[in-house]
Amino acid sequence: MSSRVPAANMAMAALLRLSSRGTCSSSMFSSLGPLGGSSSVSSVSSSVSFFSPRFLSSSASCLGVAWSETGGAKASGEVAKLTMPSGDSVDIPILVPTYGSDKFLDVKGLKKATGCFTYDPGLMETATCQSGITFLDGDNGVCCYRGYPVDQLAQHSDFVTTAYLLLHGDLPTPEQDIAWRRELQKYMVVNTRLVEFYRSFPDGAHPMAQMNSVVGAMSAFFPVSLDPNDKEQHITAATRLIAKMNMIAALIYRTDKNKSVIYPRQDLTYAENFMYMTFGDCTLPPGVVNHDMETFKLVAKAIDAFLILHADHEQNASTSTVRIAGSSQANPYACVAAGVASLWGPAHGGANEAVIQMLEKIGRPENVPQFVQDVKNKKDGVRLMGFGHRVYKNFDPRAKYFGELVIDVLDKLGVEDPHLDVARALQEAALNDPYFVERKLYPNVDFWTGIMLRGIGIPTNMFTVMFALARTVGWISQWKEMVEQPGLKITRPRQIYIGQPIRSM
Structure with missing residues (x-):
């Protein structure tokens, strides 16, 4: 590339092994x-x-x-x-x-x-279910899908194969892989009447509000049997959700930008189709994606890795929400819509957006030393975002490879984003400061995802939509596992009542 261009413009142009120390807590x-x-x-x-x-x-x-x-x-x-x-x-x-x-x-x-x-x-401190999908060891920085470390999957697999693994329990054979990709292609197009649903949203409607509404509405378009033994229908619902969520997310962007609908193409991968349906120019002749195919595929690679690394993460708030909704034998589309609503909360799905806000507040690389000092002094209003993790007490296994990939991709794209320079300076300062090292405050995956999404042109208010696009695979896999396990019970927690005693009117 002969010249460096702004981040958003470039994206649109580019179109265990382990031994944990778990103890029995009293x-x-x-x-x-x-x-x-x-x-x-x-x-x-x-x-x-x-x-x-x-x-x-x-x-x-x-x-x-x-x-x-x-x-x-x-x-x-x-x-x-x-x-x-x-x-x-x-x-x-x-x-x-x-x-x-x-x-x-x-x-x-x-x-x-x-x-x-x-x-x-x-x-x-409580396990609410038994699951064979994702294994986490926070002390040793391990995250595995069905036994495979996520960083290995991100480097050597792709999102479609990883989705099959999460849903079915094993990697597909070559024949299964071909059939699976055909199924996703078959279901990817969103119903025309569902597309019209987007036009009913007021201008400025939050992207997550749109996603929540559209996913919930799918239960009206695709009624599902509640028979827990109907495993074939479970797979159909799961496949339909994973496939259509790609176009659902792209439509949110295009609706917000007043752009016409672009439909998926069979010659593109899942991540490439997302890029094409989001940023692509539907006036281009068939077979033309972008004048620079190498750049297009580079961005799609980053998207694909993002989707893999966010596909599942054990029993987090949104996954638990999906399971709780599913325990009542609700429609799977309604259950995933509940997961979308839970993810919308800033305490869960807003971490990568908070990183961007922090970088904006720092402003320039030369301001990093003062920011680091303010963090150590616990200055009011100063928070370090994207470092450390509630689960991982060592390092986030998803972050190392993805951080390297993000820097490589944005460098090759020639992205000029001052936030990337600030992020590099902050990472360098934190990794060499005893205060952060002793507390094991290493960059987590959220630190890099916000930078990557911003760099390829995803608006900040759509970051959580991207998170939901990836996590849908985990949500529906967890739902399927739960409804097919014997002895399904509706979730019914208890409380400690702290209100008034019985009294008379």
């Missing part, structure tokens, strides 16, 4: 016991007794079920002993996953045995 029992009383649970190191699985399944004083019958988590043969104020004790089985060293107290039946519930705001 914090969830800190509030057990009758009002006015207290209870205690001995530390795991001193109270765990060793019993055979046979004892666990037959002892009247032990909670839990025969987990081996479910094909999921297994009783470890250990129990934790909960001592109540009365002096009575209850043995709580300790469950272990099929991989990893986390341990879980099986508290099913606790109310019947003790008269008490557990209290865990935010469910930070």
Whole structure:
């Protein structure tokens, strides 16, 4: 490329192995016991007794079920002993996953045995399901889809293959891969009447409001059987969602820009179709995507990696929302719409947008040292965004490869974005400052995604739409897994009531 051009213009022109330290936590029992009383649970190191699985399944004083019958988590043969104020004790089985060293107290039946519930705001210490889709080890910086590290998938696979893996459990054979891609192509076009739905939105409607409405409306266009045994229909609904979400996201951009609809093409990949349907010029003759095909494919590669790295992330807020909605046997399109609504919240899906806002506030690379000092001094109104992670206590395994890819892609595109220079300076300062190193505040994937999306021309208010485009695969895979597992129960948490006692009118 002979000259450097502004970021947005370029995009439009371009058209485990591990050993975790999981422990069995007793914090969830800190509030057990009758009002006015207290209870205690001995530390795991001193109270765990060793019993055979046979004892666990037959002892009247032990909670839990025969987990081996479910094909999921297994009783470890250990129990934790909960001592109540009365002096009575209850043995709580300790469950272990099929991989990893986390341990879980099986508290099913606790109310019947003790008269008490557990209290865990935010469910930070509670497993609400069994899943074989995504494995996370925050201490060691590991994230795997169906056993494959996500950074390997991003480097050696593509989004369509990764979607098949998440949905079906294994990588496709060559024959399955061809058939899968044909299915996605078949379902990618959005119904004309659904396209007309976009015209009903007022000017300036938030992109996530549009996505939430359109995805929810799909349940009216595609009724789905609620039979949990109808696995073929589950696959059809999943395929339709993954395929159509691509055009749904592109239509949001084109509606906002008052541009005409562009339909997908069979000769383009999933990521390339997104670029074409979003930025492409529908006046070009058939077979022409862009005058610079190399640039077009480079941007599509970055989009593809973004989609892979955001496809799933275990039981986060939006995924849990999808599962809760699905537990009532709701239509899968309605369940994914619920996930979109949850992701819309800035505490969940707004991290990459917050990074851009931080970089804008810093302004220039020479302002980075003062910003870093303000962060260390905990100055009011100064927040470091895109470093560290709520799950990963070491490094974000999605960030290293993606950060390198983003810099490479934007450099090759000749993107002139002052935020990229600020980001590089901030990363360099943080990685060499003991304050950040000791606290393991490394750049996470959100630090780079905002820069990449901005660099290829995605408006800031559409960042979360891109997140949802990727995460739809995880949402529908988690939904499918849940409804097909035996013993599906509607989710019904409890509460600690802190209101008025009963009173008369």
